[in-house]
Amino acid sequence: MTLPRPSRPDGLPSHLAQLERTLVMGICNVTPDSFSDGGRYVEPRAGVAHGMAMIEAGADIVDVGGESTRPGAGRIEAGEELTRVLPVVEGLARRGAVVSIDTMRADVARRAVEVGAVIVNDVSGGLADPAMYGEVARADAIYILMHWRGHSTVMDRLDHYTDVVGEVRSELAERVAAARAAGIASDRIVLDPGLGFAKTSARNWPLLAQVDALETLGYPVLVGASRKRFLADAIGDRTDALDAATAAVSALAAARGAWAVRVHDVALSATAVAVAARWRSEGGNLA
Ligand code: PMM
Numbered sequence: 228m229t230l231p232r233p234s235r236p237d238g239l240p241s242h243l244a245q246l247e248r249t250l251v252m253g254i255c256n257v258t259p260d261s262f263s264d265g266g267r268y269v270e271p272r273a274g275v276a277h278g279m280a281m282i283e284a285g286a287d288i289v290d291v292g293g294e295s296t297r298p299g300a301g302r303i304e305a306g307e308e309l310t311r312v313l314p315v316v317e318g319l320a321r322r323g324a325v326v327s328i329d330t331m332r333a334d335v336a337r338r339a340v341e342v343g344a345v346i347v348n349d350v351s352g353g354l355a356d357p358a359m360y361g362e363v364a365r366a367d368a369i370y371i372l373m374h375w376r377g378h379s380t381v382m383d384r385l386d387h388y389t390d391v392v393g394e395v396r397s398e399l400a401e402r403v404a405a406a407r408a409a410g411i412a413s414d415r416i417v418l419d420p421g422l423g424f425a426k427t428s429a430r431n432w433p434l435l436a437q438v439d440a441l442e443t444l445g446y447p448v449l450v451g452a453s454r455k456r457f458l459a460d461a462i463g464d465r466t467d468a469l470d471a472a473t474a475a476v477s478a479l480a481a482a483r484g485a486w487a488v489r490v491h492d493v494a495l496s497a498t499a500v501a502v503a504a505r506w507r508s509e510g511g512n513l514a
Contacts, residue, residue, distance in 0.1 A: 230507045233484045234447045236369045237414040238345065240325055243287055248504035249481035251497050252288040252327060252489040253281030254453065255319075257311045258295045275318035282324050285497030288346065290489060291315050291339075292329030296350055296424070300379040308335050317342040327371070333358035340366040350424065351375045352402045364410030371449055372406060374399050374421035385425040392437045395420055400444055417486060418446045423455045431457040435476065438483055447486030452476040454491055474499040482506055482513050 233249055243250060257274040267273070278289040293311035294303050312328060312335065319326050320343020327346035328339035333356045336347045348371040353359045355378070363370045374395045376385040388394050399418050407413060418441055420434040431452075434441075441448050452458060458472045459465075474495035477488040481503035490496040 230484065230510060230512055233481075233486045234442070235486050236417050236447055237412075238367065238369050240345070243325060246287070249477075249485050249500045250287040250487040251285055251477075251493055251500055252290050252449070252487050253278070253284070253286030253493040254489060254491050255281065255289050255291045255315065256295070257291060257293050257315050271314035271318065274315035275322070278315065278319045278324055278326075279322055281493045284493040286493045288325045288327050288487070289319055290327040290329050290346075290348055291319070291344070292348075293335075294330065296379050298379055298383055298423075302378065305332055305334055308332065309338060313338060313342055316344050320344065327369075331355035331359070333362040336368070337362045337366065340368050345369060346371060349373065350421065352399070352421075353406055354402070360406050360409030360411055363406075363415075364412075367412070367415065369415050369417065370406065370411055371417045371419055372399065372402055373419035373451075374402075374424065376425035382425040383427070386427045386430060388430065391426070391430045392433050392440050395434060396440055396444065399441065403444065403446065413446075416446050417449050418444060419449045419451060422450070422452050423457065426457075428457040428460045431455070432461075435480070438480060438485060442484065449487045449489060450476065450480040450485050451489040452480075453489060453496075470495050478503045479513065482511065484512070 255274055255278045291312050293308040316326050316339045326344045327348045328344040329348040330336050331351040346369040347363050350373045352372045352375050422431045453473045454469045462468050462472050470492035473490055477496035478499035480488055481500045488496055
């Protein structure tokens with residue numbers, strides 16, 4: 228028995244829409260201060276080269292972000308964010324890459340879509356900028372709506388849950404209702420549990436282990452675990468093994484039918500996803 232293909236949003240280019248497997252989204256942070264790759268790709272040319280290298284390595288989508296969301300990070304000006312991301316989005320799109328823009332700002336999302344992004348990845352789920360839903364609806368972009376409770380400067384204080392899976396699920400459902408009411412089509416929405424955002428280390432594991440609880444909301448799910456603190460904690464802080472740990476999560480998420488995984492090391496996760504796809508083709512799941 229072959230398991231059903233992971234559910235997916237509409238509006239993807241046909242070469243991705245046809246795929247049966249979980250997609251791999253490669254992370255392209257054009258920031259001086261991101262969690263694990265800050266400062267490496269700030270120059271537009273370096274950002275584009277990094278994005279294209281990830282496509283070569285098996286990325287289906289490149290996620291370009293200009294504002295760090297590591298715990299404690301402050302905001303940057305919108306103009307600075309635009310200067311960082313637009314040339315990279317444009318350069319990648321011109322070279323045929325499928326580009327996602329990682330931003331909380333409606334204006335940045337709009338300008339990125341104008342130069343070729345097809346996905347808006349909003350870690351705030353629409354909470355940071357009241358204009359975001361309207362902009363995404365107008366652009367008819369795919370919208371990744373992540374669970375979020377507050378900006379990076381305060382998020383560690385917002386980790387209060389009695390039932391983390393139930394609360395994340397219901398807060399996402401509220402955001403989806405607001406996004407739909409603002410005109411975003413249901414077939415454009417992807418949900419994300421927001422691993423590490425207002426969630427101290429141990430909170431993330433039930434969300435990962437019960438990712439199907441989010442899938443019951445009826446939308447595709449993206450998992451973003453790459454190199455995060457909770458993974459380091461689970462493997463005894465061996466930073467040299469963080470990409471292997473990430474790939475293990477990619478395999479598990481793919482076996483569970485996640486739509487996409489967002490990762491730094493694309494080659495490892497592309498391999499993990501390929502193995503999980505073969506597993507699923509024999510009816511293997513992890514229920
Ligand atoms: N995590 C980071 C940034 N953007 N976007 C989504 N959709 N999901 C995530 O988990 C997520 C994200 C954290 O920063 P990083 O770019 O250093 O991984």
